[in-house]
Amino acid sequence: MSQAPVAALVVVLTLVAVLLVSGVAKLRDPRATRDAFAALRVPPIVPADVAAPALSWLEVALAVLLLVAPATGLVPVAALVLLLMLAYTALIGRALGFDEPVTCSCFGSIGRHDVDRTTLARNVLLTALSAIVLWFAADGGSVPSAVGALDGGDWAALAATLAAAAVAVLVLSGPATDASLVPAEEDLLDYERQAIPYGALTLHDGRSTSLAQLAAAQARLLVVLNPGCGPCVRTAEKLDDWAALLAPAVGAVAIYPDEASARAAGEHAPDLAAWEPELNVRRVFSVAAPAAVLLGADGYLAGGPVAGEDDVAAFVEDVLGVLTEQPSPAE
Incomplete structure (x- = not known):
């Protein structure tokens, strides 16, 4: 993976973006994060009043460390990201077995939706990307080293990939609609x-x-x-x-x-x-x-x-x- 710097950077940057968006959204709406702990029935061994506010800062910190950590420091960071994604995936998978539908603010105020198989598939994909980042780190890779290995063509490929991702987000995230049929x-x-x-x-x-x-x-x-x-x-x-x-x-x-x-x-x-x-x-x-x-x-x-x-x-x-x-x- 360290021999393919563009691919490695795309995977890492994807996780960085997800963690940053999720962490910032949770910081903006801590109540929604606390509600998610209750809706997903997070085991009481994890104290929601402490873990819910800490989770947002953890996600932001992990996003930053994925970007700046050297190869030796990236391994524990990537391992922690993988464990976090595995925990998220397990909670979503368990919630699918509840008798009633579960509404989860997995991304704070911008991610409130019913938990379904699409939610589980998203988390499985993020878990797979986290495993790839751990492999990349174990192979001696890091974002600073991958950036240093880019040549002119690699920069163009990376820019095109990021542009395509931005267009996809803009196209798929339509304007917010009011859930109320009678708003006034x-x-x-x-x-x-x-x-x-x-x-x-x-x-x-x-x-x-x-x-x-x-x-x-x-x-x-x-x-x-x-x-x-x-x-x-x-x-x-x-x-x-x-x-x-x-x-x-x-x-x-x-x-x-x-x-x-x-x-x-x-x-x-x-x-x-x-x-x-x-x-x-x-x-x-x-x-x-x-x-x-x-x-x-x-x-x-x-x-x-x-x-x-x-x-x-x-x-x-x-x-x-x-x-x-x-x-x-x-x-």
Whole structure:
């Protein structure tokens, strides 16, 4: 590998970029990193309150050391990067076996997504690249020595590779979109309404109901939650206040993936909890937790769905704003 400086540099620089982006993103949003520890159920032997903030600095430090370490110093750095990637891959692989979907901020605020096979494949690839860097280091290579070995053609090849990577990132990372279908309070009044789709729930008292039946007597705010999810826990803690403010016009329902998690939820009143067979509600609305949707008492959707902790909170504020502006029946 040390005899192919361009290839070695491309591999090392790829890892450097990943570690830097990940570390800086975690520094910008430490809460998301702490949430990832909870969502991925990191074993308690790793104290999240200490490890979560330290992880971002570790990634940044490893990125810098990959660039500047001499050959003798690169071996332990590369070995540590490989161990880190193996740990990430193991956590993702284990999360795929959880009963409920897992949302992980693996890259801080810019990497929040549902964990799936693509996430696992990405981590396996990064692990393989880390192994290549370790081989490169064990063979006496380093970034300074590889740069010193470049000739004119090598520089052109390296520049072309980096340019192609930059173009790929720009093309694939489209503009950020708002997860909310109704981002502002005034848009609730102009919401293009659709019939409530079929979905089944089991309520806290054991009764089964469809979404349409649930909303037949009262408009309902459905809040989709997962256990052990930081944003979901913080959202759940607001449910009692939201339910009190929305009543009597709108009833709040917290939807969990199974009965055990619904029964165990302690962040809100027990009678707000319900659970969904086979995750059918979040599938029909194509949302990850936390999410919210407003069902109208006339059999039509009245707002949403929205996904994400901040979007759910803003959505509820918009609904409250509309309810406040509506005249009471006496008027």
